[in-house]
Amino acid sequence: MTEQPSLSLLSRLWLAFLCFWRVLASRPFAQAVLPLSESYDAGKLVSGAPPPAALPPAPPPKAAPAPVLPPEREHASALALLSMLQREGRLVDFLQENVAAFSDAEVGAAARIVHEGCRKVVKQYLTLEPVLPQSEGASVTVPPGFDAHRIRLTGNVAGQPPHAGALKHHGWVTTEVKFPSVSPALDSRVLAPAEVELA
Incomplete structure (x- = not known):
């Protein structure tokens, strides 16, 4: 059996934080972690315990909704x-x-x-x-x-x-x-500017 690399205290705290929130947010993740947590006794696997089930992949991040443009844009x-x-x-x-x-x-x-x-x-x-x-x-x-x-x-x-x-x-x-691109700096609602002739 290959020896697992040791994790620093900071790494373990970060891993515990991530697992805590994933267990709360994802029922499949919590169900996959439960057998693993039960198979440990004082930090070592109990002999004869079945290997833990593979953890489900993390759900893909949700895409941010496209911004709603005002009608003139x-x-x-x-x-x-x-x-x-x-x-x-x-x-x-x-x-x-x-x-x-x-x-x-x-x-x-x-x-x-x-x-x-x-x-x-x-x-x-x-x-x-x-x-x-x-x-x-x-x-x-x-x-x-x-x-x-x-x-x-x-x-x-x-x-x-x-x-x-x-x-x-x-x-x-x-x-x-072949329309030219419209600059966002221009107010596209103005179809024609008012014309003022100066004396």
């Missing part, structure tokens, strides 16, 4: 995109304006400016492709097992696919996103 990328659409196309100004009082010509002129700026932002930060490559109005066949997120059926929907129909809108899918 969680959705910072979306707010940054809206800010860019405002900066380049005045989209927020256009949507916040009550256009009922303006003529169609005035609304059309404003929409042209909004369209040009917003299109610039979309082309710069997003790569878009049609979901279906056919032209609108073309005849298409929707196969069995189609992805309902990519193709929406309208009109007289009955029976099981394949379905034949006319393409009303080819849809859009984003194939690449």
